[in-house]
Amino acid sequence: MTRTPPRRLLALALATSLASLHTAPTLAQTASAPSASSFTVSDIRIDGLQRIGAGTIFTYLPIERGDTIDSARIGEAMRALYKTGFFEDIRLDRDGGILVVTVTERPAINTLTLSGNKDLKTEDLMTNLKEIGIAEGETYDRLALDRVTLELNRAYNNRGKYNVEINPTITRLDRNRVDVTININEGKAARIRHINLTGNEKFEEEQLRERWESNESNWLSWYRRDDQYSREKLSGDLEKLNEFYLDRGYVDFSVDSTQVAISPDKKDMYVTAGMTEGEIYTLSEVKITGDTVLSQEQIKRYVLVKEGQIFSRTFLELTSDSIIAALGNIGYAFAEVNPIPDINREKRTVGINLQVVPGPRVTVRRLAFKGNTRTTDEVLRREMRQFEGAWFSQAAIDRSKVRLQRLGFFESGSVEVETVPVAGTSDQVDVVFNVKETTSGSFTFGFGYSQLSGLTTTLQLSQNNFLGTGNQISVEVQRNTYLQRYSFSFLNPYFTDEGLSLGYNMWWREFDNSDFNTAQYSSTSAAAQAVLGLPLTENDSVSLVFGIDRNQILAFPGSSPRTVTDYIDAFGQSTFHSWRAELGWARDTRNDFFTPTYGTYQRLSAEVTLPGSTAEYFKLNYEFSKYWPLNRYMVLNTRAQLGYGDSYGSDSIRVMCRAEGSPPPIPRKTYSDADCAPGTTLDRVVVGTGLPFFENFYAGGVRSLRGFRDNTLGPVDFATGSSFRQPIGGAVKTTGSLEMYFPALLDTPAARVSAFLDAGNVFKDVDSFDVGELRASAGVALLWRAPVGPISISYAFPLRSEETDDLERLQFTFGGAF
Structure with missing residues (x-):
């Protein structure tokens, strides 16, 4: 069955066709007629420019004088110019043999202002906005600003603030400029009203949540702020739950489901996590393989896991870290220890193969310092316990970091260390100390x-x-x-x-x-x-x-x-x-x-x-x-x-005498008037002691x-x-x-x-x-x-x-x- 189009649509189509007959012919509109749309460009004219120079357009425009262009070349040129992000609108017309490029520039951002942000630092936000393309001096793009709004909402939601309001304001200025103001109303973080763990049969919920950062509202929450919901905190707490069971031998433990519900007013959160505990596993074997560099006897001193013990991931990690530290102190900066488990679920045992990969032994080519705008390198170098040309030593580097921090010249906790491999060689590294000066x-x-x-x-x-x-x-x-x-x-x-x-x-x-x-x-x-x-x-x-x-x-x-x-x-x-x-x-x-x-x-x-x-x-x-x-x-x-x-x-003892007729003396047992000069009597004896x-x-x-x-x-x-x-x-x-x-x-x-x-x-x-x-x-x-x-x-x-x-x-x- 064929349906007859309504009269209103037919009339609209007819009017559109008639209008196109009276429109000045453009290159795009005549693309269907090759003889009419193809021509040789004798010159190029740019219209509509305000801030951007014509040379910028000629740089990106893939058409030059003398080129013969058609609809395909026109499409390619428009895509190249739009890709620059400088323009809101682009039109290509023909004036005889002249190609006319008419553009509408996007405005430039004059100032960028953030207000109301407390949880997220302004410096960090400005850095992230610049990566997206929103920064002072950059071209304003509404789509980029929308993307910023979405990202900010997501960042605050991850911190438990679901009532956050992001309101960008654009103020038009002369010379095609705009002021961008992003007003943030963070609101309050949603409070955790209830946490429910299911599936735990061996341990009480209170014991499982003892080290959690997330907690239900309590009388200490005003200080700890542990009832403020955060997705990152909850993920970390679930990882602590996993560690708790793995440290007690529950190798098959798993968190099966996590549900987070929010109240209609977005102020209260309800968290439910389901788990499977499994059974306790013991260690059936612990062996060390690979290139240990040190002797087996020396390496075994750092092994904290023994055959017959209940499996513990913490002890296993401490063992790996101890071996890595021992190798790191003799030059193996990139040493690795890979624990490979062999799980026998029938016997409920785990065999551990500690595979040691020492990597190349490296020396420190150079010690470098960044951020010391006032303090000379010499002052920092004399605190170093790691020396240039010596084998890399993690203990010496850690000690150097502590000594720098204790100088009092840098902000608390601002000393950071980077180990940078030297390009073109595998046995040298540079150690970079990053500091942030403070008032001294x-x-x-x-x-x-x-x-x-x-x-x-x-x-x-x-x-x-x-x-x-x-x-x-x-x-x-x-x-x-x-x-x-x-x-x-x-x-x-x-x-x-x-x-x-x-x-x-x-x-x-x-x-x-x-x-x-x-x-x-x-x-x-x-x-x-x-x-x-x-x-x-x-x-x-x-x-x-x-x-x-x-x-x-x-x-x-x-x-x-x-x-x-x-x-x-x-x-x-x-x-x-x-x-x-x-x-x-x-x-x-x-x-x-x-x-x-x-x-x-x-x-x-x-x-x-x-x-x-x-x-x-x-x-x-x-x-x-x-x-x-x-x-x-x-x-x-x-x-x-x-x-x-x-x-x-x-x-020091001194006899104090008085002239006759003076007030009565203070009686003393040891000395008498005989100790005084003629005409004087004993007043007192003073002793300078203590x-x-x-x-x-x-x-x-x-x-x-x-x-x-x-x-x-x-x-x-x-x-x-x-x-x-x-x-x-x-x-x-x-x-x-x-x-x-x-x-x-x-x-x-x-x-x-x-x-x-x-x-x-x-x-x-x-x-x-x-x-x-x-x-x-x-x-x-x-x-x-x-x-x-x-x-x-x-x-x-x-x-x-x-x-x-x-x-x-x-x-x-x-x-x-x-």
Whole structure:
């Protein structure tokens, strides 16, 4: 049956045919008549150009003067021009023998702006957009922008954000330009309301999900963010589930199905995973084949899997990694160990063949450094434990990486290492260290504030990496309520190639202890010191300081404590000269300079004033700090400080007599009036012994026991006739702290939040030590390395204190630079 077309369609077809008869003939329209469409091009004219030069079109146009063209050549030319991506529309016409190319250019992107993106970094997004063709200066393509919108939606969906809104805005400008703005409303990640595992008969679901990053909403989700759904996290958790069973011998374990359902409002997720556990397999045989390089006995030392054991993939991977590391340390940079299993399902056993493929033994041709815009290569090279021309060693490279990170010149975690094969040879590699510089000092005018010092002004030239040489230099002028200080210091950490460091310090200061929460006296001191350091091992070093100093004490009877005035009277002078030496040992295994997460720091030092000094004494100090990474959410820091000081040699004893008619003397048993000059009587006997008061240890404040006012703990004394308590410190110091850092709470390496427990005190001497006198506090703290300087805030609750203690729960320090 033939259906008659409607009249409306027939009329439309007729009108179209008539219109084509009156249209100026173009090359495309006359392609069906070869005699009319084929012609020889005498010239080419380009119309419609604005930004693009005519030469660009002639470069891509496959037609030249003198060519004879037809419909096929016309189609080829249009495809070539469209392929450039520069044009929205192209038309080819004929004007006699002239080929007329009329184009409509696509606009250029003037500016590209992203707003609202928090989960995805702007730098990363800009890089990805440029790869797609959306970048400032590029030609605007609507299809490319649509592709960007789809990719962004997919990226946010993978992060569990299904309510994301991507709104591109195009603003037309003059000269055929556009501004592209991509507004992103990320929304909130969908929350996991329920996780259901099916098929697990041997283990409880709680045990299976113990190491999962994904979890149902719970009271800790505000911190861990483990209830935020992410496709990548779920895939990783299912892999952990697979590892859990494979580590316990379930070779046939499999995840059969995974279902993820989302609520209609796209806010809640429901996850269901079905599994088959299988049976436990044991190891029937473990053999090593291939070119082991090392002897079988040496290789077997690294084998952790033994015949008869329950199969464990973790032990198998550790075995492979250990063998690879052993070979990597003797030059086999590309060694491989391929475990080949032989599964017997009837006997439920697995035979393992560890096939060793060492690859070529390689030497390091060159060590290269990238990203060190200020630090010279020489500074980085002296930290290297891998040398050019030597056999490749993975252990040496790893150690070199840690040493670079601990310099403090680079951002935390920014040191990355690449091993690049040398083209044209199989036995050489280049090792490239990529770093990212951070601020290591500058010329600054700064100010700070704390409850202890009030407003502090500082003018300082401080550079730990002076001119990129690694030398440390500091010139400082500091002034606050209790201190005026002028100092200069210099240290060359590599005075010799063996790592011997040499430096010197010079300073002058005026110190008013009455404004330092300590006893009422002031001092003016100056010193010059030479500093020598020598590394013993990769982690151990010793240091020696030798110097001379002068300390003038200004004390006032009736205002200063009796302890202070008696000590000065015992020496008969208020100016103390000292020849001083200090010997120190330090061990540092921390993994980072600014924010370590594991490792230990220890320092033991002995300081002594040499014979011939006004007062002869010594001080012993011990510092300990260890970082324990409990998991990715918590890092525990345990630290302690111990200090002890005393005098040596003979005590300084002085008989204080008074003229007749003066106030009555203080009775003494050992001395009498016979010890005084004629016309005077015995007043008192003063003894200069023990650690000098101006060298005492102090405790309390943000640097020792938070929650107690700075320097107020420990022994106190009174001025004659006064009841005002004046802290004078002590010769024994014991402080310690447990501090839990939460690195995941703030998504930045520049800040960290912690909870702490501080304890300790200062005692007059060893005999005065009493555990019952220890003070304790607990609280929370925030440390932020802000652009304007470090900010430290703590809030503490004293757990063990006395009524006479000076408490200060909220404490902070703020320092900055311009």
